[in-house]
């Protein structure tokens with residue numbers, strides 16, 4: 001088998017967000033695009049007639065194994081939902097559950113044109129192995145929580161987070177990178193942040209954490225420390241250009257300026273923020289201030305699917321509602337959040353459809369009634385395309401899905417095993 005194949009007969013979305021008719025020549029071994037143009041061809045081809053070749057989407061904040069909890073509990077505020085429904089079931093999760101839950105999530109990612117993700121959970125070894133097998137890219141971390149634990153247990157959890165970050169960095173031929181995750185500014189206490197954040201810096205490990213998600217989380221922090229949560233985080237050295245903060249719903253102007261100043265990234269999770277009634281993040285204000293914004297689905301239990309095209313549409317829709325201005329969070333801005341915004345945030349490459357570009361691609365089939373006519377491809381990507389319109393998914397030059405058939409994972413077997421594991425899990429928890 002030659003190392004090269006041509007994606008033929010479609011249109012391409014260039015890094016400048018221009019759309020033109022062109023074929024794409026991919027080198028498998030290099031994981032790169034060799035050439036883009038109307039006459040580019042190879043012996044092996046991948047049909048893209050009626051399709052748009054675009055960068056693969058990057059899901060910049062998720063808890064992928066939570067697919068097993070999809071639809072287990074809905075319609076409750078965040079605190080009650082976590083304490084009454086999610087944490088009791090999570091306490092029963094075995095490494096095998098996390099493996100199959102992850103595999104199910106990875107199937108969903110590939111079917112929705114997602115080529116990379118940033119995850120935080122536990123049993124990271126299982127998540128890393130499943131990711132390696134799938135052919136996807138990921139930034140992985142073990143979320144540590146210190147609150148409600150004695151000192152020994154709290155320190156051990158944080159230490160585990162640090163060790164996992166060091167152990168898994170560079171796995172899967174470099175497709176896996178890592179971060180240190182203090183779960184949030186309220187669930188990881190000051191003394192542990194003071195101890196472990198400098199150690200992350202020493203080893204050049206980025207931070208990924210939940211920040212300013214709900215008012216219930218922000219208000220006690222402000223009373224305790226007499227400053228805004230992100231000022232508190234900044235004093236602890238937690239806002240650098242490597243770091244990415246999930247949610248940032250309740251941030252004020254000072255905090256937006258601080259994020260821009262420090263070049264820290266925000267991961268917008270609009271569906272989760274709406275479902276848990278957490279609030280509306282001031283995304284247009286962040287974009288105007290120059291803050292880098294990526295997009296994430298969060299876990300499948302608060303979304304409830306892992307379709308980032310939904311997130312693009314939600315980001316654009318709620319972005320307009322936020323200030324009552326239909327010009328806010330325009331189509332191109334929302335699509336950029338899910339591609340280059342996420343890539344900058346989590347430090348993984350983004351597909352670039354040009355010679356020398358990374359071959360991480362989603363080939364979207366526009367031959368569908370809900371995508372007809374095509375006045376503007378980018379408008380459709382933001383407002384009308386669904387994950388199920390993705391025809392082929394390519395990561396690092398490898399074809400992970402061809403004509404909606406997965407090439408690296410057994411979709412039917414994974415769905416079957418995940419359904420069985422989820423039923424047994426909920427039974428144990430009850």
Ligand SMILES: [Zn+2]
Pocket residue numbers: 061062063210246298299
């Ligand atoms: Zn989360």
